[in-house]
Amino acid sequence: MLAQTAQHDRAAFTVVYQRYVKRVYAYLYSRVGTVEDAQDLTTITFMTALEQLPTYRGEGTLAAWLLGIAYRKSVDFYRKTPLSMPLDRATALADPSPIPDVVVLQQFQRQELESALRRLTPERAEAIALRFFGELSNGEVAKVMNKQEAAVKMLIYRGLQELRVRLGIREESV
């Protein structure tokens, strides 16, 4: 309903944008690793969505449709860009209240996790990014990646196992 209205109503389209920009950005940032590239891809995603909105027939959720566009743009991005990404970058933290050494620790852990995510095998990284950062359900992830739902669950499970190995998380560390 919102998507249909958004085709003709600027205010409705603005609502769509405001509702989903964070998820689209978070997903793209988890995939590309730099603020500039994430912003570029977010812009391209929403511009494409605006052009293609008349073709959206309501199959699947609007979130899945938007993240499907973002997914295809990130695939194009990877085709044109080398896979290695610089590790030193800063991202805005939502919570300004923690004391400085906690901030530094959080920053380090964040960078370590982001780096490990990007070193996963591509399909696992994609599934985790869409599930966690895009906040899509398994069914929606399956639709975007053109896979069975069971296959997506397995990708996420194996991706998390691989992450644990890369981050050195063991049973006894809990």
Added chain:
Amino acid sequence: MREEKETRQPYQADAQQAERLEQLIQQRQQDRSSNADTPEAALINTLVQLAATTEPMQPFVAQLEQQLQQQFHTASRHRSSPRWQSLLRQASTLWQQRRGAVAVILLGALLAGFTLSPTTVRATLWDWLYGFGLIDARQVAEQPIELELPAPAPEAFPLSLPEIIQAAPFPVQPPTNLPAGLFFTGGFVMPTETSTQVTLAYHLAAPPNAGYAWDAPLLLIAISDGPLPNRPLVAEGYQQPMRIGRAIGIYTQGTWQLATEAAMPENGNTFTWNPQADAAWLTWQANQLNYLLYAQGLEFTAEELVRIAEAME
């Protein structure tokens, strides 16, 4: 069988673990509780938290919103205009951006259509170009060429009509109607690597003992199931499209003739096209066969050649 069962078990165990993990993820995303009693749960917590704290910068969000609103406004105006206007707009944009490429593509398509299309299309295009005065008869440059004009001798056409019809790999239909005085004097069937040509010769009189002179009145009919070998060389600019039944043929008046002594260079012979010469050519395609009618010394008009061609259907 036992191996298969053993292989399946780890997969099934993984599938169960994956399902359990999915339940954890859903629970964590819904209530955002921070129970991290297993490494998996801790990792999921971290990922959920990381996702929640990955946000775009506000100036970027505001700027993109503005861009999108402008784009929305432009897109709405285009959507409300008639389809033909938006197509025209798209064509105009394409032309402005890719002028060179579009021009090359259009020219290439025109040339390809002209050279590769069936005779009917070429003739239609030719007719169209004639109509616009873009093609007219023009002087053909002198050029040294060796040209074999038809110079039939009795032995060159050894076969009778029944022999030709029997030997040809395709149906041969001689013209059922011919101008008075012309009669069949012989023919041949000439196979090549890729096709077979059938040639029928018609003269006004029986052959003299020494055979026909090279410029004796002659009607030659060639039919081939491939490109006609020794395809006649006609000068550019003298071809005219002619309707032959439902087909369209190409008619050319004239022939190559030896240049005058004054124009002859010291070495070699040169030929020029003489459109006034008593010679005419008509080519067309029908029933997947290529046809050529050549008439010399008979003062045939284009219409008479067309009637002979139509009498072959």
